Amino acid sequence: MRVSEFYKLGKSQSELDFVDVDIVNDVELYIDPSAISQLSSSWADSCVASIQSFFQRVLDAIGNGNDQEAISLLSALREPNETHLGLSTGRSRGSGLGDKLAEDFWESLSKSKAARSGLLQDLEDTALLIEGVDRDRISDITTNLIRTQLVEFTQETAKFHGIDLSPDVAYGRFWNPQTGEWYQSYTSLPTPNGERLLLVPKAIARRGLHLRAGEFYRHTVLNYLVVEERSTRSLGAVVRSRRGVTKTAVDEVLKEQFDAGRHNPGVEKRINTWAAERNPGLLRGYKEQKEENPAPPLSDETIAEAVGATIPPVSELLQKVVETPTGHADADNYERRVEALLSALFYPHLVFPRRQKKIHNGRKRIDISYTNAANHGFFYWLAMHYPAAHVVVECKNYGKELGNPEFDQLQARFSPSRGKFGLLLHRGYGDKAKAWSSCLDTARDARGFIIPLDDEDLGVLVREHEGAEQAEAFSYLHKLFQGLID
Structure with missing residues (x-):
């Protein structure tokens, strides 16, 4: 049974930002450090810092002849069964380190001239040069080193989807890159069937390593x-x-x-x-x-195949949006359906969706916020020329025409670090030309860039997604944006 089934989320893999793993058995996917490093976000930067600090600490210990320190550092790496990623058959068992396995890994490193000469610099290098180290071992080590960040992702994702968290869960060890030490702690995690569950962003999951x-x-x-x-x-x-x-x-x-x-x-x-x-x-x-030449993230179809699931066409997600009644009573339902559609349309260009994200010390909220992780297409081009580290989305389920306050509200969510590009989702009532004029005023006053999208515009995006080979370029969005800057 997959996570979405156990927690009755009613969502397919394309609507989820995490790998929808089986809560008992392993899925043959892996965490690749190279996939993390190609993401542009504070979360990914934190992961990279943890991985690099640990591996450098181990290499320094080996280079200085401090074998016991190296073994001690490595022995804290344990089997990360809670992600349900890897090669195990049957119930998740992992292939992590610990005890003799830590000594074996240390022995391989310590005997390697590459480790002592400084040739080895990154964890991924070991998969190229050290016997017995491959995708499963690298994935297990990485999971241990970014456990803090994965717990954070799991907690935010659980809140996003309404997944229950068990408080005060005793949890192995966490790596502190500032102190260069392991520490133990308690945390809150989902515990289906009484077992810890650690969710993994699908943007960092791979079938194998980028460096081979x-x-x-x-x-x-x-x-x-x-x-x-x-x-x-x-x-x-x-x-x-x-x-x-x-x-x-x-x-x-x-x-x-x-x-x-x-x-x-x-x-x-x-x-x-x-x-x-x-x-x-x-x-x-x-x-x-x-x-x-970074490897692209796995498609939703590939991940769904790996986890044994199917995904609906995006046209079905659009239909749910269009069928949503207008008005305040269905505002939350509209927002959730918009997020599901946009997440399916824009992945892997936009990742880590967050609903009702608090800003300005909680005084304001963003309906939906995405991290811009694009390495080609419209969103990549956008980030190269304008502040667009994040893309913010405001949803207005009004049965009436939008006014200036709605456009001003979205513009107020912009900032140099967060980004100055947003999408205003609405139902299409009133004069579209008038709405576009408000967006032009915002752009000409250098207050940011807003593209309004109604049900009809979403239909264009869906048809583009389903029909064109170059759909990921998002030519329709690019055309609309050009209208703001021409």
């Missing part, structure tokens, strides 16, 4: 060694193969030298380490290239 040892070996290391072999003949690949100096020939010779015919699956990582030690630019160049 096999890819680094085949496309970076072998290419470099082929060029070197043609000039130095140091490997003897020409003697051993009549095919000349090819990637296949170099691959065969290297694996004979580093594996002696044992066919150990970790041989490519040993070669990666050897090559990167000879030329550190190989690792640096590979990581820079991968950073310039």
Whole structure:
């Protein structure tokens, strides 16, 4: 049974900002640190700081010969069964560290010249260079290190969806990047069937790691060694193969030298380490290239398939919005349905939706707020040219024409750090040209940019989403925005 089913949320994966996992078994998805680092938000920055501070502390201990400190730091990493992500079959068991596993991981690191020489710098590097470390281990370690942030996300998400939280839940250890220490604490969490549940943002879930040892070996290391072999003949690949100096020939010779015919699956990582030690630019160049070409977040369809669910077409979500009666009595219902539709339409460009977010010490609230995480399309372009770290949405379920107060209310939610772009959702009553004039006044007075969207406009967005290959460019929104600045 998935989270949405257990808590009767009545929402599909496309309407949820977290991975809708089975509350008993594991889903074969993982947390990738690279996915976190490509998000532009204070939450993601906090996660990156925790991961980097811990791993640097471990590397420093190994470099200084302080083995006990390294083992002590690593031994606090435990099996994060509460996320229900990973490779376990049957009930979640995890593959985290702790006890002997911590010693094994430390031994792999301590024996690695890459760790002692400074070649290893990031946690993800271990998946490229250290045998026995792959997506499941990296995901488990990351979960431990960002537990504080995941608890925060879970609590906010639970409040957002009305999921009950159990108070004073005893919880393992949390990493403090400021003090460089582990600490224990109590917290509030959902506890379906009496078990802790930690929700994971779907924006950071992946099927595998962005940095991959096999890819680094085949496309970076072998290419470099082929060029070197043609000039130095140091490997003897020409003697051993009549095919000349090819990637296949170099691959065969290297694996004979580093594996002696044992066919150990970790041989490519040993070669990666050897090559990167000879030329550190190989690792640096590979990581820079991968950073310039980030992997897109998994689609809702892919995540739904992984969790064993189906998702409705966005046209059904639009229909729910359109069928909502106007008036104050259905204002909250309208807001919730708008959020469900916009979340499905705009993911993964806009993530972390928050309803009724308090600002100005609680004196004001934003109906819906999104974090702008786009790396292409309209929202990316918007953030490159205008303050748009967040996109705010105000919902007006009026059965009458909008007036200046409604536009002024949304403009008052803007700020340089929060952003100066918002969407005003309304039902389409009155003169649309008059409403647009109010938005033009706001833009010309440099008070921000507001795009009003009624039921008809939402229909255009939905048709664009369902029909065009380049729907994620949001050309209709881009066209409307151009009308504000031309």
